Amino acid sequence: MNAPSSRGVVWLGSPAFPDAAREALKDTRLRANLKRATSTIRDKRLAVASELDDWEALRDAAAAIKKCTARHLDHYLVELEASVTAAGGTVHWACDAAEANRIVTELVRATGESEVVKIKSMATQEIGLNEHLAEAGITAYETDLAELIVQLGDDRPSHILVPAIHRNRTEVRDLFAAEMGHWGQPAPEGLTDEPADLAEAARRHLREKFLTAKVAVSGANFAVADTGTVVVVESEGNGRMCLTLPDTLITVMGIEKVVPTWSDLEVFLQLLPRSSTGERMNPYTSTWTGTTEGDGPSAFHLVLLDNGRTDTLADTVGRQVLGCIRCSACLNVCPVFERTGGHAYGSVYPGPIGAVLTPQLIGVENAATLPFASTLCGACYDACPVKINIPEVLAHLRAEAVEAKNGHTAEALAMRAAGKVLDSPRLLAAAQKAASLGGRALARRGTIGRLPGPMHGWSDTRDTPAPPAESFRTWWRKNRENKEGEQS
Amino acid sequence: MRIALFITCFNDTMFPGTGRAVVSVLERLGHTVEFPQEQTCCGQMHFNTGYRPDAVPLVARFARTFAGYDAVVTPSASCAGMARENHPLLAADYGHAQLQQQVADVVPRVHEFTEFLTDVLGVTDVGASFPHRVSYHPTCHSLRGLRLGDRPLELLRAVKGIDLVDLPDADSCCGFGGTFAVKNADTSAAMLADKADGVLSTRAEVLCAADNSCLMHIGGGLSRRGSSVRAMHLAEILAATEGGTP
Incomplete structure (x- = not known):
């Protein structure tokens, strides 16, 4: 297994979970922000999930598709590479974070640009791409509103879907007023903490970036193997700007994101928005297939990222975690996450899914307290749209964590x-x-x-x-x- | 029907009254209960803390001790869940074919107490009387593990004189989680504080549940806050009659 350093910053090296949690629990404002935010999303999710008579059948179908695709992952990835290539894109294979960062950096350098706009992406967070690009003299601008808040605050994401969930709107107003000017268009004088005013300030700030950027970097929610279509699901439309305006588009995608066909994709497009934002349908679903002359970027690169996923696939119990579609439903229902927030997990993947994903990506001995950061209450399993049995994997990883210590405790x-x-x-x-x-x-x-x-x-x-x-x-x-x- | 009581090591040591209550209810319903003395523990603590090989002898002992009974009844949702879900898994991973067979034979006959009353005996009114204000906490293993649903509430609603009040945020975990309460004591305490607030808001005299471990946790928090609310296994409510508790 590779050393954690070559796996990027999945693991951010914070204290062990119990200690980090103890500190986080002292922050009463954080707890109030989290309680309000998670309970709102929780109620919305329950309401829209209960609207569908076939919700349980959809969950079963999603789990079956993910399981079957993972079993034949080698086949579908090669099929995806062929489809993307035939459609005018270029596919790159990265075995770990270091290789993925190197590939993306070289691709940006080849364009002669020193700035990129970014679409919210967990894969690029996982590999620490922004930091790597900065070392190479390339500035990456986050364009997702919450990621922008995190970036302006020189902060860390604390939630998969809502990375700035630990901030309330007054804190966001103060950040915008103090920091936007350092990155580009400053916030207007006398900015209030009204959501509409904050959104307008972000819109003006980001619009400048969209209109000047020549290179965009994205992640991917799904990629369809038989057509080579890549899919990004988002709420704000800022992703759509990044996907359409620049000349060059570079997408970093975990290898587990591939689905065989569009009819498989259909299942996930019903489950994902309902599970994540509690919406029947998300406002923007962008799909693209290679390149099209005169329409969108003229160059498209797809970087397929392993970074511990093949090792995870080899674990017969732990592999189900690769089915995760990053909806965050498990975070929002988790009583531990609700109290500690995401930073305590020391990973870009916090909450229940982080507690089972992070140790598998970087080796359980390197994140040994995470599988124990749960009461095994099972709320995550009930909420998961792809039926990942998180308590089962937690208990399994606990056994591995104990075994790694050879009984000498x-x-x-x-x-x-x-x-x-x-x-x-x-x-x-x-x-x-x-x-x-x-x-x-x-x-x-x-x-x-x-x-x-x-x-x-x-x-x-x-x-x-x-x-x-x-x-x-x-x-x-x-x-x-x-x-x-x-x-x- | 040969009924064996699996008391669980925790109840055996800390809450023998719960075991006496189970025996009392089942005998009142006309059944004979046996207590196989060779029984000890289901191995849940070892399993959930990551010490699987240490749990295997306990799995074997459980299967051996309870072989031959028509029903194994236990006043613990989490121990019933451990036997049903994880004993087959441990037998498959660490045991020989004979153990796997013994486990497969016994596991379908393991019943949590309220489930046994409603599903196997088909009873909801056990002839209890308990004229007190009571709230019910569905423990995680009752709710999401065994999916007991409304079974415990149906039994409680049939109790004469009971004033049953809803617990706010009933389905959220109390923060116990076995060794979690020791390894992550601060997070556990934060969850407990919210659960205790919920209990106090009901103005109930008694909080009941199907697991004494969670009850000891919540009751311990309430006691530290100087509250007089009593945490009580629901079997003890079902055992109470107009003559008082047994």
Whole structure:
């Protein structure tokens, strides 16, 4: 497996999840912003999903298409390459982030340009493309409103669909007023925090970029193998500007985004907007097939990115995660994400899907706390439009994280000891007796309060009832065994 | 019908009253309950924390202990879910053919207590009386694991004198998650605080659920806040009669 560094910035190197979460939880404004935003999207999603009688059938179909395509991924990728090439595009293969960044940088250099406009894309976030381009003297301008907010704030995205979900509109107003002028058209004097005013300021700022840019970089939501058509789904229309106005279009796409045919695509175009923004249909769906003379970019490059995906495909339980269509429904329903926000996950992929995707892309030993960043409550699995069993993969990755440590931890020793006790009714009864005596000695008026050591995290905010004087098995032996004996 | 009680190691140690309540309800309905003494634990803690090989002897013990019973009834949605979903998986990954067969035989006969009452015995009114204001928290394993749906509520609605009130944001997790509450204690506490707020807003005297682990978590948070709300397994409500709790 490649070293994480060649895999780009999937993993942003923040503290372990429990520590990052503890810091994030102190930010009461962040929690208020998140609670408001996630509960709004959650309600909208439920409303539009429940409108469709065949919602469950659509989810089953989506899961089946993704599973079947992944099984024959080699075939469909070669088919996609042939279709794109036949339509006038050029296909490049990148095994990791470093190679993808190198390819894109060389393609931009070949145009002689030093600026690119960008469409919101997780794949380019994953490989750290903007940072890489900056080192090569190329400025990348984010044109998605939320990505623009993140870029102006020299910030990190905290949500897949709504990267600036951790910001409220007053913070956005302050950012626009302070930073827009450094990147191009400044914000108007006296900018208010009314959404319409903020959108107008962004529109003016971005319009200048759209009209001057010669090169655009995008991601892709889907690519249809048999026709070579690439698909971008968005809300603002800024993506459409990038896809149509520049001369050169470079698309970076994870290899798992391919679907065999347009009839497969149809399933996902119903599921994605309902699951992500809670809309029946997203405002802009752009599709293009290679190049067309006199219409849109005259050069089109498709960079197919592996970056850990083939390794993921080799894991029979973990591979289902490659079905993800980046809708963010799992983030919006996750009780952990709602409290900690996305930054605590230390990855461009936060939330439940990030907790199962990041460790697989960079190796579970490099993100060992992420599979444990969940109560396994299952809300994510219920919300997932492609039925990825996230709790199942979390539990699977926990086992891999434990295995990676070879049993040389205090926890592993404790678990082994507990296993021995629990495999013997006699030892269990003895342990129950000890727990009862010890617990009752610690208790006052029937409850145990704050405790030192490893239990302080638990006992800081929770009382624990004192164990009863006798266990159930002791009670049964004293009161029922004879009776049962008489019956048999 | 030979009915075995699987008490679970946690209830056995901490909440024996729940086991006595299950026995009391089933006997009141005319059934005999056996308690195989060789039983211990379903292995959920080991499985969910990543220690799968350590759970395998517990899976084997479970299959061995409960072989031959028509029904294995347990007052824990999460332990029932562990047996049904993950015992076959562990047997397949780590066990031999004989263990796989034993597990396959026992698993379909494992029932969570409310599911056993409604689906197997076909009962919703168990003759209970509990004149108190009660709210029900559907635990994640009841709601999204076993899909118990309204079964527990149907049983509670039939209880004489009960004043059942809805819990706001009932379907959100209380933040327990087993070792999550220790490994991610701060996040867990933030979730618990919201759940406890919801419980207090109902002005219920009693909070009930189908898992004592979640109840101990929520009850522990309520107790620390000085609340007098009592966390109580719903089996203990179903066991209560006009003569009082058993």
